[in-house]
Amino acid sequence: MPILFQTAEVSGIPYTADYLFGGLAVIAVIMLVFIGSLYLRFQNVRKDIALAEQLAEE
Amino acid sequence: MTAVKSMSLSTADPAAAAPARPRLLTILTIVTPIALVISLYVALFVARTEVDQGDVQRLFYIHLPAFFGGFFAFTATVVGGIAYLRTRNAKWDRLAVAGVEVGLALSLINLLTGMFWARPIWNTWWTWDPRLTAEAIMVLTYFAYLMLRAGIDNADTRRRFAAIYGVLAFTTVIITLVITRIRPDTIHPVVVGPSVQTEAQGMFDIQATEGVRLALYTGFIPWAVLIPVTLMWYRVRLEALAERAALLKSRLLER
Numbered sequence: 001m002p003i004l005f006q007t008a009e010v011s012g013i014p015y016t017a018d019y020l021f022g023g024l025a026v027i028a029v030i031m032l033v034f035i036g037s038l039y040l041r042f043q044n045v046r047k048d049i050a051l052a053e054q055l056a057e058e
Numbered sequence: 059m060t061a062v063k064s065m066s067l068s069t070a071d072p073a074a075a076a077p078a079r080p081r082l083l084t085i086l087t088i089v090t091p092i093a094l095v096i097s098l099y100v101a102l103f104v105a106r107t108e109v110d111q112g113d114v115q116r117l118f119y120i121h122l123p124a125f126f127g128g129f130f131a132f133t134a135t136v137v138g139g140i141a142y143l144r145t146r147n148a149k150w151d152r153l154a155v156a157g158v159e160v161g162l163a164l165s166l167i168n169l170l171t172g173m174f175w176a177r178p179i180w181n182t183w184w185t186w187d188p189r190l191t192a193e194a195i196m197v198l199t200y201f202a203y204l205m206l207r208a209g210i211d212n213a214d215t216r217r218r219f220a221a222i223y224g225v226l227a228f229t230t231v232i233i234t235l236v237i238t239r240i241r242p243d244t245i246h247p248v249v250v251g252p253s254v255q256t257e258a259q260g261m262f263d264i265q266a267t268e269g270v271r272l273a274l275y276t277g278f279i280p281w282a283v284l285i286p287v288t289l290m291w292y293r294v295r296l297e298a299l300a301e302r303a304a305l306l307k308s309r310l311l312e313r
Binding site for chain 1: 068089107109110111112113114115116117120157160163167170171174175177178179200289293296299300302303306307310
């Protein structure tokens with residue numbers, strides 16, 4: 001088993017898990033912002049197309 | 059080439075109704091998060107802790123594959139750019155812009171995870187090391203691509219400019235990739251393959267810690283292959299829809 005998140009006092013390995021969590025949080029933020037932005041842009045473009053088609057019919 | 063072909067949307071009439079989501083894209087949308095969760099599990103709970111660096115070293119299992127994911131996406135931009143210049147077919151421009159956006163997201167992940175690793179290992183968030191500087195220039199170059207592209211109204215001019223810029227910008231990717239192999243004074247570690255470095259700090263032996271290779275290989279599947287392909291595919295579809303919306307609007311204005 002790994003010694004994940006164990007303190008330096010217990011294992012002698014430096015405790016750097018806080019930086020790991022920070023890095024994982026940044027990854028999550030970047031991915032969520034990118035996917036969220038894609039989703040919002042899809043929604044906006046679909047609305048634009050629907051409106052343009054409606055106006056074209058009128 | 060087959061993947062690129064299937065990623066592209068119809069070019070016959072951009073104003074025609076958008077095609078339904080391809081089955082392969084649906085499969086990728088399901089498989090990618092599963093592969094991501096498996097790779098995170100292996101990185102966090104299967105690979106043993108590196109004894110000199112502690113848990114922060116686990117970021118390496120995302121840091122390195124994310125760079126190659128970005129490399130893959132920027133390569134798609136080069137392919138799209140060259141193909142657009144040869145054929146003037148808009149589908150290649152869609153691939154090019156998709157590659158830049160996805161490559162930027164993955165490069166930012168690579169850059170920022172590197173900073174979080176560097177803080178406890180190098181005792182600083184940032185240093186103007188050749189590798190770090192090269193990557194910062196690379197990221198700024200591709201941000202500039204998006205800004206300059208957004209500033210050109212004429213579609214043909216925008217596509218032609220973006221194609222040439224996308225091909226030339228790839229030199230920053232090559233420099234970032236090889237700089238640790240040709241500059242001996244960089245402190246950025248080279249963990250895989252030969253190196254000329256004399257001042258690297260934070261090196262670790264991937265053979266010495268159990269599970270490192272497995273975690274690295276498991277990380278490459280989502281970060282370097284599945285995530286770039288899936289996100290680029292969606293971005294290509296978005297660009298096709300945006301072109302359709304623009305065409306419908308211009309037809310309305312002409313009436």
